[in-house]
Amino acid sequence: MSTWHMDDGLAVRYADGELNPTLAASVEAHLLACDQCRSLLAPRVPRSRLDRVWAEVADAVDTPAPGPFERLLRAIGVHDHTARLLGATHSLRLPWIAASTVALLFAALASGETTRWGLLSYLTLAPILPVAGVAVAFGRDGDPAHEIGLAAPYSMFRLMLMRAAAVLTSSSALALVMGLGLLDDDWTVAAWLLPSLALTSLTLVLSSRFDPRHCGAAVAATWLVVVVATNLREPSLAMFGGAGQAGYLAITFVSVVLLFFRRKEFS
Amino acid sequence: MIEAVGLVKTYGRGRALDGLTFTVGKGVTGLLGPNGVGKTTLIRMLATVLAPDEGELRLLGRDPAGDRLEIRRRLGYLPQEPGYQRGFTVFEFVDYVAILKEMVERRARHDEVRRVIEEVGLTSVSGKRIRTLSGGMRRRLGIAQTLLGDPELILLDEPTVGLDPEQRLRFRELISHIGQDRAVVLSTHQTEDVAALCNRVVVLKAGRCEFEGTPEEIRALAEGRVWFSAEKSGVLSWRTGDGLFRNIGPAPEGARLAEPTVEDGYLLLLGGTAAEAAA
Numbered sequence: 001m002s003t004w005h006m007d008d009g010l011a012v013r014y015a016d017g018e019l020n021p022t023l024a025a026s027v028e029a030h031l032l033a034c035d036q037c038r039s040l041l042a043p044r045v046p047r048s049r050l051d052r053v054w055a056e057v058a059d060a061v062d063t064p065a066p067g068p069f070e071r072l073l074r075a076i077g078v079h080d081h082t083a084r085l086l087g088a089t090h091s092l093r094l095p096w097i098a099a100s101t102v103a104l105l106f107a108a109l110a111s112g113e114t115t116r117w118g119l120l121s122y123l124t125l126a127p128i129l130p131v132a133g134v135a136v137a138f139g140r141d142g143d144p145a146h147e148i149g150l151a152a153p154y155s156m157f158r159l160m161l162m163r164a165a166a167v168l169t170s171s172s173a174l175a176l177v178m179g180l181g182l183l184d185d186d187w188t189v190a191a192w193l194l195p196s197l198a199l200t201s202l203t204l205v206l207s208s209r210f211d212p213r214h215c216g217a218a219v220a221a222t223w224l225v226v227v228v229a230t231n232l233r234e235p236s237l238a239m240f241g242g243a244g245q246a247g248y249l250a251i252t253f254v255s256v257v258l259l260f261f262r263r264k265e266f267s
Numbered sequence: 268m269i270e271a272v273g274l275v276k277t278y279g280r281g282r283a284l285d286g287l288t289f290t291v292g293k294g295v296t297g298l299l300g301p302n303g304v305g306k307t308t309l310i311r312m313l314a315t316v317l318a319p320d321e322g323e324l325r326l327l328g329r330d331p332a333g334d335r336l337e338i339r340r341r342l343g344y345l346p347q348e349p350g351y352q353r354g355f356t357v358f359e360f361v362d363y364v365a366i367l368k369e370m371v372e373r374r375a376r377h378d379e380v381r382r383v384i385e386e387v388g389l390t391s392v393s394g395k396r397i398r399t400l401s402g403g404m405r406r407r408l409g410i411a412q413t414l415l416g417d418p419e420l421i422l423l424d425e426p427t428v429g430l431d432p433e434q435r436l437r438f439r440e441l442i443s444h445i446g447q448d449r450a451v452v453l454s455t456h457q458t459e460d461v462a463a464l465c466n467r468v469v470v471l472k473a474g475r476c477e478f479e480g481t482p483e484e485i486r487a488l489a490e491g492r493v494w495f496s497a498e499k500s501g502v503l504s505w506r507t508g509d510g511l512f513r514n515i516g517p518a519p520e521g522a523r524l525a526e527p528t529v530e531d532g533y534l535l536l537l538g539g540t541a542a543e544a545a546a
């Protein structure tokens with residue numbers, strides 16, 4: 001038991017938060033052990049301060065810990081409520097990202113093989129990932145509060161665009177990192193980018209009328225069929241050449257325009 | 268709160284709503300009708316999720332076609348299948364809906380989330396994951412999110428389905444509590460719910476409003492038309508525990524008049540064939 005006790009002056013200064021940290025710490029250590037000083041201090045602590053501290057504690061206890069993706073979004077300056085909405089997207093959560101990584105890894109490793117099919121499989125897979133991610137993000141079970149959200153004032157179109165952008169960004173970053181790491185770094189490393197944009201925006205437009213999961217599946221299947229059909233005789237990267245890229249750009253443009261005109265269908 | 272005139276909604280060749288007209292004021296209003304009569308379609312329409320093909324609808328004094336946003340800000344909605352993300356905690360889920368309701372400022376939002384969780388009595392499980400909750404608790408959670416922002420109109424689609432009798436009782440308590448100073452509209456196919464907690468009823472039949480009034484008025488429809496007798500008779504009859512038949516309709520021979528219930532009145536409204544289907 002200590003030999004010293006707090007006097008009135010010290011208690012008031014402590015209650016007002018005016019002590020330097022070292023002194024405050026030793027006062028706190030003493031308070032834990034000393035009834036007498038606690039009862040001296042109690043009436044001097046302003047009620048409003050206690051309420052504020054308590055509210056902070058309660059908030060810290062209730063508030064869910066954000067996932068890694070949500071933390072990343074906040075770190076790059078996204079509002080915390082927006083990060084929350086995006087972080088709840090299946091295809092932006094860890095299991096999905098992990099699965100995508102594994103799939104891309106296999107494709108990228110295969111492209112180390114000398115045949116053209118190896119590189120083709122990587123370029124084919126990379127645009128499918130965001131399509132699948134978008135389909136999962138907007139399917140019936142994609143949103144934690146789907147039907148409730150439809151009747152909420154928040155714009156579902158805006159939420160959808162933000163989610164699509166986030167999915168596209170995360171899967172593109174993944175594909176790019178993988179490509180740069182495992183492939184020879186020439187133009188082919190990013191040749192999937194426009195096809196990604198084209199297929200994803202096409203999926204979004206179709207989703208304004210049909211179930212997003214069906215749209216995603218249909219777009220991905222069509223893409224696979226086209227790739228296989230054009231390369232069946234002799235595998236080549238012609239699909240990813242200049243003319244092909246111009247085509248993907250055109251598809252993207254038309255889809256985005258259509259999407260804008262059909263935006264009412266989403267809310 | 269709600270004024271509907273001649274609402275029509277068509278799906279393919281079927282008409283879910285076929286010229287529905289009714290009004291809703293403060294207090295708890297029940298939309299009563301057998302399954303598949305267009306109740307969910309109607310609730311979704313009142314929630315501004317669906318637009319009517321024909322007819323006029325005014326919600327909170329506004330036109331949902333033009334003022335949808337303003338209506339949504341003053342509306343709470345619990346769909347029949349809210350599609351909870353089961354990995355969310357109670358707090359996370361309500362917080363998520365609060366963001367969709369444009370509550371942007373974090374501290375104020377969290378205070379509001381805590382308030383509605385407390386109001387439905389879920390504070391002690393606020394940090395629990397939704398998948399660990401009982402059915403009754405999940406339904407309370409559903410109610411909690413409708414209370415965010417203290418809306419003037421709350422819509423509940425079949426809120427008592429799947430609850431056991433005890434949960435149902437406590438749930439009715441909660442609904443009548445929240446219906447004290449605002450309009451609550453709930454759909455149900457159970458006359459017990461209506462008798463226990465609604466001060467107004469709209470009976471739906473084949474996409475139209477068959478009856479609009481108080482539960483007592485529905486009950487009164489069957490006044491003098493329910494009988495106990497030894498023989499089967501009437502539009503609808505069934506054997507009760509003491510061996511007598513309870514008949515709805517004209518008096519059979521040697522019958523004794525019975526005290527009607529809301530259920531009796533409802534069955535009479537639905538008429539013979541529909542009554543059999545409902546029973």
Ligand SMILES: [Zn+2]
Nearest residue numbers: 005006034037
């Ligand atoms: Zn002391």
